[in-house]
Amino acid sequence: MPDHRRVITGFSNPTVKALRxxxxxKHRKAAGKFLxxxxxxxxxxxxxxxxxxxxxxxxxxxxxPLLAELEAxxxxxxxxxxxxxxxxxxxxxxxxxxxxVAGVFAEFDTSLASLDRGGADIWLVAQALRDPGNLxxxxxxxxxxxxxxxxxxxxxxxxxxxxxxxASMGAVFTQKIARAEWPGFEAWLxxxxxxxxxxxxxxxxxxxGAPYAAPCFVMVGNESRGLPEEYEMACDLRVTMPxxxxxxxxxxxxxxxVLGYEVLAALDTxxx
Amino acid sequence: MPDHRRVITGFSNPTVKALRxxxxxKHRKAAGKFLxxxxxxxxxxxxxxxxxxxxxxxxxxxxxPLLAELEAxxxxxxxxxxxxxxxxxxxxxxxxxxxxVAGVFAEFDTSLASLDRGGADIWLVAQALRDPGNLxxxxxxxxxxxxxxxxxxxxxxxxxxxxxxxASMGAVFTQKIARAEWPGFEAWLxxxxxxxxxxxxxxxxxxxGAPYAAPCFVMVGNESRGLPEEYEMACDLRVTMPxxxxxxxxxxxxxxxVLGYEVLAALDTxxx
Numbered sequence: 064m065p066d067h068r069r070v071i072t073g074f075s076n077p078t079v080k081a082l083r084x085x086x087x088x089k090h091r092k093a094a095g096k097f098l099x100x101x102x103x104x105x106x107x108x109x110x111x112x113x114x115x116x117x118x119x120x121x122x123x124x125x126x127x128p129l130l131a132e133l134e135a136x137x138x139x140x141x142x143x144x145x146x147x148x149x150x151x152x153x154x155x156x157x158x159x160x161x162x163x164v165a166g167v168f169a170e171f172d173t174s175l176a177s178l179d180r181g182g183a184d185i186w187l188v189a190q191a192l193r194d195p196g197n198l199x200x201x202x203x204x205x206x207x208x209x210x211x212x213x214x215x216x217x218x219x220x221x222x223x224x225x226x227x228x229x230a231s232m233g234a235v236f237t238q239k240i241a242r243a244e245w246p247g248f249e250a251w252l253x254x255x256x257x258x259x260x261x262x263x264x265x266x267x268x269x270x271x272g273a274p275y276a277a278p279c280f281v282m283v284g285n286e287s288r289g290l291p292e293e294y295e296m297a298c299d300l301r302v303t304m305p306x307x308x309x310x311x312x313x314x315x316x317x318x319x320x321v322l323g324y325e326v327l328a329a330l331d332t333x334x335x
Numbered sequence: 336m337p338d339h340r341r342v343i344t345g346f347s348n349p350t351v352k353a354l355r356x357x358x359x360x361k362h363r364k365a366a367g368k369f370l371x372x373x374x375x376x377x378x379x380x381x382x383x384x385x386x387x388x389x390x391x392x393x394x395x396x397x398x399x400p401l402l403a404e405l406e407a408x409x410x411x412x413x414x415x416x417x418x419x420x421x422x423x424x425x426x427x428x429x430x431x432x433x434x435x436v437a438g439v440f441a442e443f444d445t446s447l448a449s450l451d452r453g454g455a456d457i458w459l460v461a462q463a464l465r466d467p468g469n470l471x472x473x474x475x476x477x478x479x480x481x482x483x484x485x486x487x488x489x490x491x492x493x494x495x496x497x498x499x500x501x502a503s504m505g506a507v508f509t510q511k512i513a514r515a516e517w518p519g520f521e522a523w524l525x526x527x528x529x530x531x532x533x534x535x536x537x538x539x540x541x542x543x544g545a546p547y548a549a550p551c552f553v554m555v556g557n558e559s560r561g562l563p564e565e566y567e568m569a570c571d572l573r574v575t576m577p578x579x580x581x582x583x584x585x586x587x588x589x590x591x592x593v594l595g596y597e598v599l600a601a602l603d604t605x606x607x
Contacts, residue, residue: 107581110581111581196468200586200589203582203586203589204585204589206581206582207577207578207579207582207585208577208579209577209579209580230586232584233581234580234581237580237581271600304596305480305481305596305599306479307478308477308479308481308506308509309379309505309506309509310475310479310504310505310506310509312504313476313479313592314472314476314502314588314592316586316588316589317472317476317588317592320585320586320589320592320593321592321596324576324577324593327577327579328543331577
């Protein structure tokens with residue numbers, strides 16, 4: 064262990080408290096930082112150019128070449144590597160069996176202006192989604208379908224929460240994330256090419272065979288209320304998935320995925 | 336209020352303790368009962384022929400015709416209706432803002448023998464899924480695609496947990512549920528018609544255009560480890576979804592949905 068490395072052994076240490084506080088949204092917002100955990104996820108982050116400002120390691124851990132690379136990257140970037148006990152790491156991440164490493168990252172620019180809409184054929188859009196797990200799952204699906212990123216409209220859960228980051232399986236580092244209110248999003252969307260598509264029951268056509276066009280913005284609404292009618296009516300295309308049973312809707316992240324894969328297949332066929 | 340109705344005001348009441356215990360798997364198993372909450376969900380259950388043995392109402396509630404029907408159905412079936420405070424209801428369901436009604440149901444027969452495989456073209460199969468939310472979401476998706484039910488292989492989370500029931504949005508009452516170990520499932524499957532399909536990376540063909548056939552059993556594996564190779568190799572068909580990004584897998588419930596909708600479309604086209 065390099066002798067300049069900080070070792071923390073006390074639960075009441077101010078750094079532990081500050082790290083633990085990042086599990087709460089108000090503290091993340093105040094600090095402009097968020098937590099991610101696990102060697103695989105942090106390695107994904109590093110390979111995408113995101114090196115944590117602070118790396119926290121369990122003092123009892125197996126050596127691993129990827130962990131050594133991660134430590135070297137953090138130190139090369141001027142960040143800090145801290146060693147602590149598994150119990151304290153568990154307190155920081157809020158998990159009973161924490162992974163042996165966690166990192167603190169600066170939050171990214173989440174303005175619409177930071178998006179390059181021509182950089183991808185598909186973008187996912189979530190309106191007022193309240194479940195961080197659903198946001199994380201949408202990020203993961205976005206990565207899989209080659210989406211450019213996830214745009215959060217109105218009052219969504221925090222994509223930088225521990226739950227969302229965990230559910231994203233690293234896609235929080237590969238997908239762009241933007242946040243906006245509806246009027247700002249609609250105005251931005253109409254400044255350039257872009258087809259806004261919603262899963263909807265209003266005046267909708269079957270989702271298979273619908274005329275999708277890139278860049279295609281696939282929007283799903285709140286878990287309980289769905290999309291406001293005004294938003295659906297502002298879409299270029301409303302599509303509906305078969306609902307053969309009693310339910311009239313799908314889980315939001317599932318709807319985004321079924322529709323997202325359909326758009327991917329349609330655009331691939333069109334360009335083939 | 337009928338004067339025979341029981342009113343519970345104490346947190347330490349034995350009935351409250353027994354109901355609250357149903358949030359834990361071992362107590363559900365011992366009692367052979369589970370909890371579901373919310374007027375809409377309980378109404379779905381009633382309309383599918385599932386009337387709770389015990390109905391628990393918040394004493395302060397708005398009158399609702401569906402609630403009156405539910406109360407009548409429980410009493411007609413010889414069940415008990417209990418009134419209690421919102422605080423106690425919250426303690427029972429473990430939710431800060433509980434819905435105004437919860438019900439206790441007898442667990443269903445979950446043997447493979449209880450399934451009528453010819454009764455549906457699609458069945459979902461989950462192997463060692465650990466997240467009750469994923470199981471609930473699969474049930475919800477199964478309802479939407481007209482699946483017959485969900486078969487749980489090996490050590491899965493409990494589909495009758497409060498989280499799974501909640502995520503199923505009522506589909507726990509419309510979908511059949513069966514539990515089995517792999518050898519028992521494989522033996523049962525091969526006693527009749529049935530195509531076993533897995534989302535896989537091993538020796539797989541593209542999921543679009545694959546030769547799906549009814550009754551089609553769509554299987555997904557554990558959230559971390561995926562399916563054991565032996566199980567994949569026992570499948571009649573292995574298919575793969577495009578993975579355009581860094582990740583090599585989808586969320587399990589998402590994979591089941593994308594594949595399930597593809598199978599539905601393929602079988603609909605074949606029968607058209």
